[in-house]
Amino acid sequence: MDRYERAFFWFSAAMLGLFLCVLAYVTVGMHIRLPGPSGRIIPAPGQNLGAAVLATAPFNHPGLRMIGPGEYEVVMIAQQWFFFPRRIHVPAGSRVTFRVTSADVTHGFFIPGTRVNMMIIPGYISVETYRFERAGDYRIICHEYCGLDHQTMSAEVVVK
Numbered sequence: 001m002d003r004y005e006r007a008f009f010w011f012s013a014a015m016l017g018l019f020l021c022v023l024a025y026v027t028v029g030m031h032i033r034l035p036g037p038s039g040r041i042i043p044a045p046g047q048n049l050g051a052a053v054l055a056t057a058p059f060n061h062p063g064l065r066m067i068g069p070g071e072y073e074v075v076m077i078a079q080q081w082f083f084f085p086r087r088i089h090v091p092a093g094s095r096v097t098f099r100v101t102s103a104d105v106t107h108g109f110f111i112p113g114t115r116v117n118m119m120i121i122p123g124y125i126s127v128e129t130y131r132f133e134r135a136g137d138y139r140i141i142c143h144e145y146c147g148l149d150h151q152t153m154s155a156e157v158v159v160k
């Protein structure tokens with residue numbers, strides 16, 4: 001094997017090893033990973049998905065609830081073309097867990113300026129937690145084309 005060929009071989013192997021270490025570090029060390037579905041809603045035979053969502057806990061009682069000091073959970077339904085609830089109010093510094101599902105088609109769930117960015121897939125429950133340190137109005141926008149009025153689909157997190 002040529003000297004340079006060998007050098008490049010070891011260089012490539014070292015880069016590969018380095019990238020694998022970085023991947024392992026961000027997933028295990030920093031807990032950064034793609035949000036995955038955390039549950040499923042499967043309609044009964046003859047039942048449509050919208051009805052199944054409304055009959056399944058916790059989506060039979062959508063809304064915001066306090067689950068501990070400074071800790072909130074919001075159960076939200078995404079539907080053409082709105083989120084329900086449309087607006088939630090939390091104090092600054094709150095940790096908010098979003099538990100979201102779709103009653104019809106695939107929607108997006110993105111809060112600009114934060115790392116909250118999920119896909120809301122029919123039949124699946126998506127969960128993400130975020131701490132809102134600073135006061136302000138945070139817009140939740142649907143960033144997945146979902147039909148005629150897609151561009152109007154949004155909700156709001158008001159942090160005081």
Ligand code: CUA
Binds near residue numbers: 080107108142147
């Ligand atoms: Cu919902 Cu776009």
